Each structure stands twice: as C-alpha cells, then as structure tokens.
Amino acid sequence: MPLSPLEHDRRYGELDQVMRAYAGQPADDTADKRSQALTAYLRQTWHTRPWALAVAERQLREYAHNPPGRLRLRLGEFYPIPDVGLPKGEIQQWLYCLADHIKNSIEQGEVPATAAPATHWEWHTRFPELGQFLGGWFSQDMPDEFDAHDAAADDYRTSTDPQLVARLVGELHELLALDLDESDYALGIAELGMEVDPPAPYSPSGWLALVADRLGAPRANYGSSADGDAK
Template sequence: MPLSPLEHDRRYGELDQVIRAYAGQPADDTPDKPSLALTAYLRHTWHTRPWALAIAERQLREYAEHPPGRLRLRLGEFYAIPDVGLPEGEIQRWLHCLADHIKHSVEEGEVPPPAAPGTHWEWHARFPETGQFLGGWFSQDMPDEFADHDAVIDDYRASTDPHLVARLTGELHELLALDLGESDYALAVAELGMEVDAPAPYSPSGWLAVTAERLTAPRAEYGPPT
C-alpha cells in the first residue's frame, strides 16, 4: 500500500526537503565542505525553521541505514530518492555526509550568513508568493491575455486573497532590500518564473518597486451618483 501523505511526512518529510534543494544542483558534498545546495538548505532552514534541522539529520541517517528494498519501493511504501547524479552505491555514503554536515552545523552553531539565494530551490523557498505571482501571471502567454503588465497586476490583486497580496508585497520589499545589481535582479525574476521582460522604461528592480506600490495603492471606489 502506498504511503499516506501523513505517514510520508512523518517519516520522510524533511529528508524530502533536503533532496529537493538539489534540483538542478550537483551532489558534490565532501566531508570537508557542504555543497552549494546543502548550504542553501541550511541557510534558509536556520532562518525559518531551525527546529527542522534535527529532524532532517535523523531522517537522513535512518534512510541511509535502512534503505528500501525493491519490493517496498515498487509498492510505494518507501520514499524513492530522485536521481541526484550519483552511482547507487554512493547514495548511502552521501546521505551520511549530509547528516554529518547538518549535525555539525547545529552542534557548533555554524549558520550560513544571510545572503541572496544561491539556488533555484532557495529562491522559491524564500520568496514563495513571488514565485507564484511571476511564474503564474507572467508566463510567455501573458501578452496574449492582458493588455500590459499593469493589467496583470490589477487582475492578480482583484482575484487574490488580500492576505496573499500582502504577503507578496512584503516579499517584494525583501527582494528589493537585497540591493542586488540589475543583472542579478534579472536573474532573480527569471529564477522565480517570469518569462517576459519588465516593461519599458523600467529595469527589473524598478518594475518590482512599482509593482509593490501598485499592489498597496488605495483602490478606486465608486459610490452611487449624487
């Protein structure tokens, strides 16, 4: 019987978060140095869910010490680690290496300093609503569906729960507070799913600032004629 969502999360939920951090990244961790992917996971998790690190360390070790057999994998009773580019015989050693790095980080209090996201996973983990907004509303089909960028923003605001609009606005201000160069902001919006250019004459950061302002501007209300 396949794992229920509750059982999956109880046994493998945080392990799955660690593995997801390696999407598009090499699993090139060594005993002396964590990979870019693991560093991104540590940075984000330390600053958002520090208690989850101990769970990740435990789940990684348990999986490494008790890997699933083929029958249980076929029945869906175990979490199947996606292909991370390592030979099957190296997976157990690699999982122990990840657990060791996480344990060291917790026990020694070695926290990656705040920085701009370094991986695709970290961009979306840190700015989830921005990823939903840019990836869902500014795809390459946007010019066929809306008159311009402002029309998209207005449609998003009108059709989205105000709490999510407020969350997006906060994320945009946080993104701008990173004070990146314009080429880095162009990379950031692309990582977060935007498939069209910012409208002229704005730079990527300039358009993000204008978007944040438009999302918080008072809405026009029209009462009955007097």
Template sequence: MPLSPLEHDRRYGELDQVMRAYAGLRADDTPDRPSEALVAYLRHTWHSRPWALATAEMQLREYADHPPGRLRLRLGEFYAIPDVGLAEGDVRQWLYCLADHIKRSVEEGEVPKPATPATHWEWHARFPELGQFLGGWFSQDMPDEFDDHDAAVADYRNSSDPQVVVRLVGELRELLALDLDETDYALAIAELGMEVDPPAPYSPSGWLSLVAEQLTVSHPGSRES
C-alpha cells in the same frame, strides 16, 4: 499501498526538502565540505525554520540506515530518492555525509550568514509567493492572456486573498532590500519564473517597485480603515 500525505511528511517531509535543494545541482558533498546545495538549505532553514534541522538529520540518517528495497519503492511505500548523479551504491554514504554536516552545524552553531539566494531552490524557498506571482501571471503566455503587465498585476490583486497580496508586497520589498545590480535582479526574476521582460522603460528593480506600489491599492475585498 502508497504512503498517505501525513505518513509521507512524518517520515520523509524534511528529507524531501533537502533533496529538493539539490535540483539541478551536483551532489558533490565531501566529509570536509558541504555542497552549494546543502549550504543553501542550511542558510535558509537556519534563518526560517531552525527546528527543522534536527528532523532533517534524523530522517536522512534513518533512511540511510534502512534503505527501501525495489519492491517497496515500486509500490510507493517508501520515499524514492531522486537521481542526484551518484551511483546507487554511493547514495547511502552521501546521505550519512549530509546528516553529519547538519549535525555539526547544529551542535557547533555553524550558522551561514544571511545572503542573496544562491540556488533555484533557495530563491523559491525564500520568496514563495513571488515565485507564484511571477510564474503564474508572467509566463510566456502572459501577452495572450492580458493586455499588458498592469492588467496582469490587477488580475492577481483582484483574484487573490488580501492577506496573500500583503505577503507578496513584503517579499517584493525584501527582494528590493537586497540592493542587487540590475543584471542580478533580472536573473532573480527569471529564477522565480518570469518569462517575459519588464515593460519599457522600467528596469527589473524599477518594475518590481512599481508592482509593490500597485499592489498597495485597496483590494476590492479588503476593509476600508
């Protein structure tokens, strides 16, 4: 029978996070060099959930030690490793390689320095609510759903829990604190799901600053101090 959500997370939850970090990227790790995807996973996890690294190392190694057969995969009783561009016979060795890199990082204290996100997964892992906001309210359908950008921002603010709105404001300010150039801000908001241009005459960073200001307006459901 298929795995329950609890059993899935208990046995494969952090393994799944590692695999998600490879979406759209090459699994070109070697024993001497981790891939861009793994470096991004290590960087974000070290600075947000360092305790999860030991779980990732254990789950990777256990999966490689006991790979599921085709029947159990078909029945949904095991986590299915996504296609990462490797031959089926090479996947186990690759998983051991990832586990070894994570183990070395923890045991030797090799912590990647804070940096601008480098992969699609890392952008969304670091700015999850901003990804929800941009992808949900500023998709290509935005012009059909709202009169303008301001109306979309107001709809998000009025339909979201005040604590979630505050979280988004914090992520906006963190993104602005990276002090990127405008081309990189344009790439960042595209990575995070925005499919329309910022309104004229704003640059990407200028519009993000405006949104942060708009979201600090008292929420209808919030308490006045």
C-alpha cells in the same frame, strides 16, 4: 501498501525538503565541504524553521541505515530518493555525509550568513508568493492574455486573497532590500518564473518597485459615501 500523506511526512517530510534543494544542483558534498545546495537549505531552514534541522538529520541518517529494496519502493512503502547524479552505490554514504554536516551545523551553531538566494529551490522557498505571481501572471503567454504588465498585476490583485497580496508586497520589499545588481535581479525574476521582460523603460528592480507600490496602495472603496455611511 503505499504511504499515506501523513506517514510520508512523519518519516520522510524533511528528507524530501533536503532532496528538493538539490534540484538542478550537483550533489558534490564531501566530508570537508558542503555543496551549494546544502548551504542553501541550511541558510533558509536556520532562518525560518530551525527546529526542522534536527528532523532532517534524523530522517537522513535513518534512511541511510535502512535503505529500501526494489520491492518496497515499487509498492510505494518507502520514499524514493530522486536522481541526484550519483551512482547508486554512493547514495548511502552521501546521505550520511549530509546528516553529518547538518549535525555539525546544529552542534556548532554554524549558521550560513544571510545572502541572496543561490539556487532555484532557495529562490522559491524564500519568495513563494512572488514565484506564484511571476510564474502565474508573467509567463510567455502574458502578452496574449493581458494588454500590458499593469493589467496583469491588476488581475492578480482582484483575483487573489488580500492577505496573499500583502504577503507578495512584503516579499517584493525584501527582494529589493537585497540591493542586487540589475543582472542579478533579472536572474532572480527568471528563476521565479517570469518569462517576459519588464516593460520599457524600467529595469528589473525599477519594475519590481513599481509593482510593490501598485499592489501596496489601498484599494478604493466604492461602497461607502464620503462621510463613511454605507448607501
């Protein structure tokens, strides 16, 4: 019978996170070299969920030890490894290679240095609410839905839980603290789902700073009088 969500996460949840890190990236890991995708996974996981690394190592190794047959995959009883561009005969050894790299990283305390995101997965994992904001409010349909960029940002603010708005403001400040070149900021916001240009005359970083200030400003409270007594 198909796996329940709980059983899926228990057996393959972190394995799935590793596989997602390879979306659009080559699975070119070797015994002597980690891929860019695995380095991105290690960097993000070390800095946010270090305990999950041991889970990933175990799930990768167990899956490689006991690969599913076609019938069990068709019945939904096993997690299907997505197409990573490798021949089927090489997948098992590749999984062992990933498990070995993760094990070595844990045992040696080898933590990739903090850096700007290097892959699509890493951009969205590091800046999840910014991805929601840019992909949801600044897609190619934005000019048809809003009069201007400010109107789209205001709509996000009024329709989104204040705690998520605060999280977005924090992510904007974190992104600006990376002090990237403007071309890298343009690449980053495109990776996060923005399909329109920042409004003139702003550069990508200038517009991000403007949005952070706009969304971070206190909301006006029109329900209270000047002396604080509700009317």
